[in-house]
Amino acid sequence: xxxxxxxxxxxxxxxxxxxxxxxxxxxxxxxxxxxxxxxxxxxxxxxxxxxxxxxxxxxxxxxxxxxxxxxxxxxxxxxxxxxxxxxxxxx
Amino acid sequence: xxxxxxxxxxxxxxxxxxxxxxxxxxxxxxxxxxxxxxxxxxxxxxxxxxxxxxxxxxxxxxxxxxxxxxxxxxxxxxxxxxxxxxxxxxxxxxxxxxxxxxxxxxxxxxxxxxxxxxxxxxxxxxxxxxxxxxxxxxxxxxxxxxxxxxxxxxxxxxxxxxxxxxxxxxxxxxxxxxxxxxxxxxxxxxxxxxxxxxxxxxxxxxxxxxxxxxxxxxxxxxxxxxxxxxxxxxxxxxxxxxxxxxxxxxxxxxxxxxxxxxxxxxxxxxxxxxxxxxxxxxxxxxxxxx
Numbered sequence: 233x234x235x236x237x238x239x240x241x242x243x244x245x246x247x248x249x250x251x252x253x254x255x256x257x258x259x260x261x262x263x264x265x266x267x268x269x270x271x272x273x274x275x276x277x278x279x280x281x282x283x284x285x286x287x288x289x290x291x292x293x294x295x296x297x298x299x300x301x302x303x304x305x306x307x308x309x310x311x312x313x314x315x316x317x318x319x320x321x322x323x
Numbered sequence: 324x325x326x327x328x329x330x331x332x333x334x335x336x337x338x339x340x341x342x343x344x345x346x347x348x349x350x351x352x353x354x355x356x357x358x359x360x361x362x363x364x365x366x367x368x369x370x371x372x373x374x375x376x377x378x379x380x381x382x383x384x385x386x387x388x389x390x391x392x393x394x395x396x397x398x399x400x401x402x403x404x405x406x407x408x409x410x411x412x413x414x415x416x417x418x419x420x421x422x423x424x425x426x427x428x429x430x431x432x433x434x435x436x437x438x439x440x441x442x443x444x445x446x447x448x449x450x451x452x453x454x455x456x457x458x459x460x461x462x463x464x465x466x467x468x469x470x471x472x473x474x475x476x477x478x479x480x481x482x483x484x485x486x487x488x489x490x491x492x493x494x495x496x497x498x499x500x501x502x503x504x505x506x507x508x509x510x511x512x513x514x515x516x517x518x519x520x521x522x523x524x525x526x527x528x529x530x531x532x533x534x535x536x537x538x539x540x541x542x543x544x545x546x547x548x549x550x551x552x553x554x555x556x557x558x559x560x561x562x563x564x565x566x567x568x569x570x571x572x573x574x575x576x577x578x579x580x581x582x583x584x585x586x587x588x589x590x591x592x593x594x595x596x597x598x599x600x601x602x603x604x605x606x607x608x609x610x611x612x613x
Contacts, residue, residue, distance in 0.1 A: 277527035319543035
């Protein structure tokens, strides 16, 4: 099983206005409704609502970056993470 | 044969029209650039959102969810999106033709309601046999958030309380400046792809409960989709107008050059004629031997 764990995720964060982040990452922290969730490669599939805060992610070249979000949904599948955010506040 | 004065007048009037089409093209180009940028920036969201909705609802298998409930189409509603203004080639007429064909097909099995958006559609459906439930026109392009908000609330209510069994949207999707693609999309019930889940499928975690995650997502579904369709239509409209005006300017140019050629021929001919007359007169006088 451990052999199947991918080394990195493909992270995409999308708001109604534009694509906020598209990157290969090795670690992601997202603001869940009950506090931050840490996600590492090999995380089991997850669908969750997000609260407000910052998505903190570490790219494959070991840079740490942040992007603020306000509400949204995260979907974690084998090797990709999709975050849709800002649905409610477009106008 | 037209006289010189007639021709000059015609050329001048075509020049005037050309200036107008040229100016309209410039305006359309500026608007097109803006609309195009917006569509390109927002497409990732528009396209991922329904995909995510489908993939989440598939995991849940909720045929009874108010948004997903597929039933026999006794009463359907069709939203037809056109532009407010004309002079954009076949943008509106093609769409309305497609709309008529679609409605004719559906007419036998279902009762049909129509919501036209844009002045062209409103005028078209005023004279048709179909019942117009609501309509939106005038400054649609400036009111997209407001319209999609109100319309989505209305549709949601009607669908959940089973006053409608399906909602379709017919609109021009922006493809390239060469032409839009007429697209028919079923807005409600939300299409839930019932394909097989793959063998390596792991039951996902949900946080909070699955129903609430899906509800949260679907709450924005209608509005997001309607906005998508309206913005696409707008970008396509500006592109069509830009092309139509460009063609008109080009045609005017051709017409002018044809007319100028004709004008010159006639002018030349009359000069030749006068020269001949003078020459004849001179000859005649010389032969009389004065």
